[in-house]
Amino acid sequence: MRYVAPTRHSLDRSVFASPPLSAWGEYTSLLDGDTWPDTAPLNALLPPGSAVRFVTQDKALLDDGLHYEERIARKGAIATRAENWHDLFNALIWLRYPSLKRALNARQMDEIARMGPRERSRPQCALTHFDEAGMIVSLRDPEMLRAWDAHDWSTLFWTHREAWLRGEASVEVFGHALLEHALTPEKLLVGKALVVMDGRDARAVCAEAIHRGAVLNDPQELRPLPVSGVPGWHADTGEASFYTTAPCFQPLRAGRIYPPPL
Known part of the structure; x- marks a missing residue:
């Protein structure tokens, strides 16, 4: 709907x-x-x-x-x-985020030149998904990334709750459609993420990778993240049961493998 x-x-x-x-x-x-x-x-x-x-x-x-x-x-x-x-x-x-927006536009133009204005390629779908629902996630702890790889949401958000609260793990919402959905407070938000490790300048790293075509060549590269699970982002994140009962926390599909972080 x-x-x-x-x-x-x-x-x-x-x-x-x-x-x-x-x-x-x-x-x-x-x-x-x-x-x-x-x-x-x-x-x-x-x-x-x-x-x-x-x-x-x-x-x-x-x-x-x-x-x-x-x-x-x-x-x-x-x-x-x-x-x-x-x-x-x-x-x-x-x-x-002007540098990120310019990088997306340049890549879209490359694809339009290749495909024409009416056909859409896999890279165009990935670029659009990130533009609409994208997030930039910064992590320092490899254990958190392993939990995310396995869709182990309780470990990612509850076990490592303090890392989120201290800012050692963070999310920047880039997708304008995702921000629009946040206007309805009861919605459980799930976005499409690029992840950057080791505390680097995440915006610049993502913009450069998009510009040179290192990422967003297929929608499957993007990691789904139920961002409502970030501590403090939803009224129920103070309860451990939230991460096992809320419908946004889906299990990993068989055969689904994510690319390494930036």
């Missing part, structure tokens, strides 16, 4: 006080204001000399006949629908 986000006026504003949306506090005026922002305040937050800008998506814009990614690459125009949570979160991702 297609997700329908709450309206701006029906939204439970408490969602902005809890992860993952609490990480976006610098954009409170855009997210939690009484009225929808148009593209002007979004463009005002772009750095001087930015190669992209947010443009209202309307018939006149779409009449250029360009693919969404082509419009960004050729014109620097990011089509943005008015009064739309999905596109507002997409704009915020562009503001916070």
Whole structure:
């Protein structure tokens, strides 16, 4: 069933006080204001000399006949629908993670050149999955990675609870659709993750790997992570039973193997 986000006026504003949306506090005026922002305040937050800008998506814009990614690459125009949570979160991702967004766009353009604008390749599916539902996970403890490899969610989140609380393991939500789903507090969130080990600059590592085509060549490369299990991200993470009973914690499929971390 297609997700329908709450309206701006029906939204439970408490969602902005809890992860993952609490990480976006610098954009409170855009997210939690009484009225929808148009593209002007979004463009005002772009750095001087930015190669992209947010443009209202309307018939006149779409009449250029360009693919969404082509419009960004050729014109620097990011089509943005008015009064739309999905596109507002997409704009915020562009503001916070421009190098990652540029890397995804460049890879999409490579695939469009190879496949044409109507066909989709396995790399395009992987790039889109990360764009919509992606997360960057930073870990230091190999034991946590082994638990994740086995979908041993109790070990990953409960046994290593203190590592998450101390910031030795962390998640950055990159996918704008995942942020949109977080507007409904009762939803159990599952994202598609790239994982970086050893405390390196995870954003830069991921952007470089995407740009050179080392990752996101197939959707199966992405690791599913029930991010609602991160301690403090859901009301029930204080109970060990949550990790064995909640439907988001699925067992590993037979034959499923994940690639090594970055």
